[in-house]
Amino acid sequence: MITKKLYEKDAYISKFNAAVLSCDKAENGYRIKLDKTAFFPEGGGQPADTGTISGVNVFDVQIENDEIFHYTEKPLETGVTASCNLDFDRRYSFMQNHTAEHIVSGLVFKEYGYNNIGFHLNESEVTFDFNGFFTEEQLKKLEYEANKRVWRNLSVTAFYPSSDESVTTSYRAKSGINGKIRLVKIEDTDICACCAPHVNSTGEIGIIKFLNTEKQHGGTRIFMKCGTFALDDYRRKNSDIKAICGMLSAKTENLKDAVVAQSKRLESEKAAAKALRSELINYKIKLFDKTKHAIYLNGADIKQLQMAADGLHKAYGGVKTALCENENGCAFVMCGDTGELETEFKKLKDAFAVRGGGRDKIRQGSIIAEVEEIKQYFEV
Ligand SMILES: [Zn+2]
Helix, strand or coil, X not given: CCXXXXXXXXXXXXXXXXXXXXXEEECCXXXXXXXXXXXXXXXXXXXXXXXXXXXXXXXXXXXXXXXEEEEECCCCCCCCEEEEEECHHHHHHHHHHHHHHHHHHHHHXXXXXXXXXXXXXXXXXXXEEECXXXXXXXXXXXXXXXXXXXXXXXXXXXXXXXXXXXHHCCCECCCCCCCCCXXXXXXXXXXXXXXXXXXXXXXXXXXXXXXXXXXXXXEEEEEEEEHHHHHHHHHHHHHHHHHHHHHHCCCHHHHHHHHHHHHHHHHHXXXXXXXXXXXXXXXXXXCCCCCCXXXXXXXXXXXXXXXXXXXXXXXXXXXXXXXXXXXXXXXXXXXXXXXXXXXXXXXXXXXXXXXXXXXXXXXXXXXXXXXXXXXXXXXX
C-alpha cells in the first residue's frame, strides 16, 4: 500500500491520525510506514520534517522506491491508529524559504535566462546556484523585484497536470525529479516542477533578503534568508549593533564612522606605545647592570629586541640577549662577536628546545619552555 501524501494537497496539516502499517528495526532506531502522512520526506533540496508519532520522536523521513519511511527513536505497534504531530514552526520556515526560492529562480530565468542548478535549504539559510553571473546592481534589482512579488500577495498553487497540459504548459524543471510531474505555480511569476510543500500566498514569505553571493563553478551562489530565518537574523544583528553602539557610545546611523574613528585611534595609540617602548629601551640600555648578560622586555616586538640586544652589545661588549614572552615561551635576540656568539647560542640550544638561527653577529628565534625557566637561565 502506497502512503497517501497529505502534504501534497494541504501543506498546512500539522496534526493528523494515521494507521501504522509496519515497523522495522533500522540501523539507528526504527522505520515506520503509515497509511497516510503529512511528514515531508527529504527531497528537492528541502530537509525532512521532524515531529512525533504517538509521542515518539521522528528524526528523519525518507522516500525510498516511492515508499515513505518515518525514522523513529522507539518502535511503534503496528495496526494501531497513531496521532501524529509535525514540528510545524520548522516546516513553515522551510515553506517560506522554499517558495521564495521559486520566486527568485523564476525571475532570474525570465530576466537573464540562467537556470537554478543547485538548491539547498538548511535550518537557517537557503543557498542556490545559477549558471551565470550578476552585477551588484542586477542583484539589488532582483532582490527588490522578488520582494515586490511578496507584497503583491500572489497565489501559490500545486497540481498534477494532465498529460495534455504537461505538453502545453511550459515550466522550469529542476534536475533530479523523477516520476509524475507536480507543478508549483506562482501567479504571474513562475511555474516549476517541484515535490515540496509551499505557502499558499507569497505574502506569507514576509521578506526575501540576499545576504551574500559567491562565484563558483562558472556561476553564482546566492545566500538568502526569508520569513522567520530573516527575522531571526535581523534580531541577532540588531542586538549586536545595539551592543556595539553602547560600547562606542555611538548612534546606529553613525556606527560605521565611529568604528573607523576607533580603529584610527587604536593605530595612533599603537604607534605612540611603540615609540615610548623604544625610548624606554634606550634608558634601559643606559641603566643596564654590567654584571648581567640579558634583558627582559615585556611586550616588545622583534625589532625592539634587536635594537636592545644590539645596543647592549655595542655599549658593553660580550654576548647580550634580549627576551620577551611569546606563545612558545620567549622570543629572543642574541648579539655578539662571531666566535663567542656561536658558543653561547650552542649552550642555549643544549639547555632548551630552540627554534631559529641567524648569521654574523645575530641569532634570533623562539625558546620553547616555561618563561620562568628561561628567565632563570638568563638571570633576568
Ligand atoms: Zn520547490
